[in-house]
Amino acid sequence: MPGTWSISTTLRNPERIVDFLRVLSRFEGKPFNEKTQGLFFKELIRTKLYTPTGISDYYKQKFEDPEEFTDSELSDLLSQVFYENKSFNNDQELAYAMRGRTAVSNITKMGLAIAKESMGAVKITDLGKMLLKDEVDLVNVFFRYFLKWQIPNPTDKGYKDFDIVPFIAVMHVISKVNKEWKNLGHKPVGVSKEEFSLFLTTLIDYKDIKEQVSKIIEFRKEKRSLDKNAAQRYVDRRFIETAIEVFKLNLSEKKKIETKVNNLYDYGDSAIRYFRQTKLLYYRGNGRYVDLAPTRRVEIKRLLENFDGRALSFKNAEDYLRYMSDINKPALPWENMDDLKSVYENLLEQARFLQTDINNQYRDQALHQFTLSKVDLTNINDYNKEIAKLREVIKTLNNDLAILKERSLENIDLYIKKLTELATRKRSISGQDPLNLEYYTTLSLMALDDAREITPNYSVGDDNLPLFTAAGNNPDIECKYSSFSMICEVTLLRGRDQWFNEGQPIMRHLREFEERDSNKSLDNFCLFIAPNIHRDTLNTFWMSVKLGYEGKVQKIIPLTIIQYVNVLKKVKKLNEKGVRVNHKDIQNLLSNIFDKNIEAGNDSTAWLASVDEVIEQWSNSLSA
Structure with missing residues (x-):
């Protein structure tokens, strides 16, 4: 009998819940028996959401391609995989089924789907469908789930002495x-x-x-x-x-x-x-x-x-899963005027404290000043609107405080170390690695110069630490400087999937960013950072750099993580010599790299090959 409660460690990265759910939806209407369980696990491999160990270098490389494995490729790949399990007499199909059950566990627990052999056909719940359509916030899904997830419950057996949410x-x-x-x-x-x-x-x-x-x-x-x-x-x-x-x-x-x-x-x-x-x-x-x-x-x-x-009492598994999938249950105890007023006043106090702290520490360097006067509201809807606004104010102020702190460069060695580690791993060893790349790149950009705004689009908690990577419809990081603007896109992808996932979307993000920028006279850049620049990615950007995207040339600057780290090292050395790099210096570096496309003629590889020399010349000019 279990002596602890635990959340499945199969999905170490909570964001992957959505990807696994999308694959499960392919089996909707089919009985979740051992055959379907095994097929679901194989489909996770086919879609490259799960990488088995012990496979050949050929298939390790194939995992870098964007396309799903074909039937023949999947069959060949699985022939190289062996899961030892004496309780199944090493029967591989039973081993696949067991892993399929494990992989789907959290999805069922969260009320996003019904996928249990004892309950018949696979069904994606209304909540699950809303999540797949981006009609519900993932933070709210987790919040509602954990308010309700209890042990014991009718879907999990063997928890006789438990009574806990x-x-x-x-x-x-x-x-x-x-x-x-x-x-x-x-x-x-x-x-x-x-x-x-x-x-x-x-x-x-x-x-x-x-x-x-x-x-x-x-x-x-x-x-x-x-x-x-x-x-x-x-x-x-x-x-x-x-x-x-x-x-x-x-x-x-x-x-x-x-x-x-x-x-x-x-x-x-x-x-x-x-x-x-x-x-x-x-x-x-x-x-x-x-x-x-x-x-x-x-x-x-x-x-x-x-x-x-x-824990609450339920008649059967159906009742429990119905309760888990209802996003309106349980009723939230603060959804009334008095409590919403208290929430509003608490947030107002937090925002005022942050703004005062920034003003006291950094005096005339404060990046934003908000009017934080208390307002009298008369209905729940108005309170919810003001609460949402204050949460954004607090997020902005936390971000401003981080920017001002990072300008000291005291943490630059840490960011160099962390980014180098991410660059040199052959494969991600943690589901958090993509999020860590966004995080450490954001902090290092804050440290580089005197930016007015460095705004990551990942979701953050009160600790100002990231929860989820930036949504796919937004740039990873948005940067505002006095003389130019920039988005920064980062990825750990190395193969053709880099081109598939980053090529067109990045050009679209940059164009939408340009159109939103209130000062149309400023240059706009996109800094793209990856472990390596795949040839297909490079040539996609090359078309935009030379011929334009939707009628206008785009200034996309592709750097490897190591090249970006080299820039950080140069900034650190210059600072030690008494030269503090500012935003104009960074703009010059970006412009110098971009302008090399002219000398490269029609050769995109010559443009990429010139980057190291440009960084060296830029650094030497500042230290002269």
């Missing part, structure tokens, strides 16, 4: 830990990732919330009383003891203990990552702690007052 219980624990820690004379910090893995994933009954709070406080006090090495030994021992107790192991089963300790860490990491998607939790302490989001203070207070973390 994990997300609600987690918020109760964090809230109470903060109060207890404050009462002891300390600043509340939420809970650490270690505490989450040890005490929250093992909380299986809402009635034990108070007990777990006490355990966290005692654990924290003990750890803080020890030196660094002793503290780490203490943490390691507590994880081993917890694994033995929770999973009913013997001290002699060292391999199993090691595996279960790793599981505890994985369960905690996955839960935090998913729960952050609701925007009710956020990181603090450089990501070491997770806490309740300050801009959602009123909403969280009402949730904790109205929900104690106990």
Whole structure:
């Protein structure tokens, strides 16, 4: 019997839920038996959403192409794959089916689809269809799901002693830990990732919330009383003891203990990552702690007052899944005038604090000034509109604060290191890598010069850390300078799928950005950054650079990540010599690279080959 609750680690990147759901929709109306389960898993491979291990270099390379595998290619690829599983007598079709069931698990749990053998045909729910059509915000989907996901429930067996809504219980624990820690004379910090893995994933009954709070406080006090090495030994021992107790192991089963300790860490990491998607939790302490989001203070207070973390009772699986797929349930306890007024006032306070902090720290350097006067509103709709506006104001102010902080260049070495790591990996080792590329590129652009605005289009939480990559209909990053404007598009794709996913969309994004720009007299650039520039991508951009897109030449600047890192290194060295690069210098660099297309004549490769020399000449001219 399970001793913990966990969110499936199959989908480490929550954004991939939509991609998996889209593949599942191909099987709608078919019984989700072992045959369909296996076919679903194979389809994930065909569509390149899942990469098996042990395949040949040829097929590793084929995963870089945009096209799906053909039937013959898929059959040949699968002949190279072997999943060892003694319980299935190594029957590969049964192994595929098991992986298909695992891959679909979160989709069913979230009420996006019904895909269980015991419930007949595959069905994409109304909520799932809305998500596939971009008619509902993914943040709202996660928020509603975690408000309702409970153990036990009629679709998951084997949770006899459980009685918990994990997300609600987690918020109760964090809230109470903060109060207890404050009462002891300390600043509340939420809970650490270690505490989450040890005490929250093992909380299986809402009635034990108070007990777990006490355990966290005692654990924290003990750890803080020890030196660094002793503290780490203490943490390691507590994880081993917890694994033995929770999973009913013997001290002699060292391999199993090691595996279960790793599981505890994985369960905690996955839960935090998913729960952050609701925007009710956020990181603090450089990501070491997770806490309740300050801009959602009123909403969280009402949730904790109205929900104690106990599981509801359902007649059958159909009733439960119907409840899970209803985006209007449960009713939100703050959807009334008094509470919405409190939400509005809390956000207004947060916005004023941020603006004051920026003005105090940076005086006349503030990038935006908002009129943050309290207004009297008379209906729920008006409050919701003002709340939405204030959330955007807070997002802008957080972004301004980040820009002003990054101008010191104190973090430039970190960004050089992180971007280099992303550039040199042959394949992404984390579902978060594309998001990390957008994040570190954004921060490095903030650090480069005296930009007025560097605005990433990824979704962020209260910690100003990204949740989801930028939507496909927007540039990854939008940049405004006094003398020019720019979008920045980044990708980790290396093969022909780079051209397929980035070629035409980037040219369209740049044109739409140009049309939105209020100052039509300024130059507009697109900085495209990738591990390498695929020949098809280059030649697609070349047409736009030489002949134009929809009647007008576009200034697209393709750089490898390493070339961009080289620019960062040059900026750092210049700064050490007392030369601070400004936006005009960056504009000159972009213009110099673009103008080399003239010397290249009709040869796109000659243009690309000139980039390193241009960067070197640009740097030398500034240091002269």
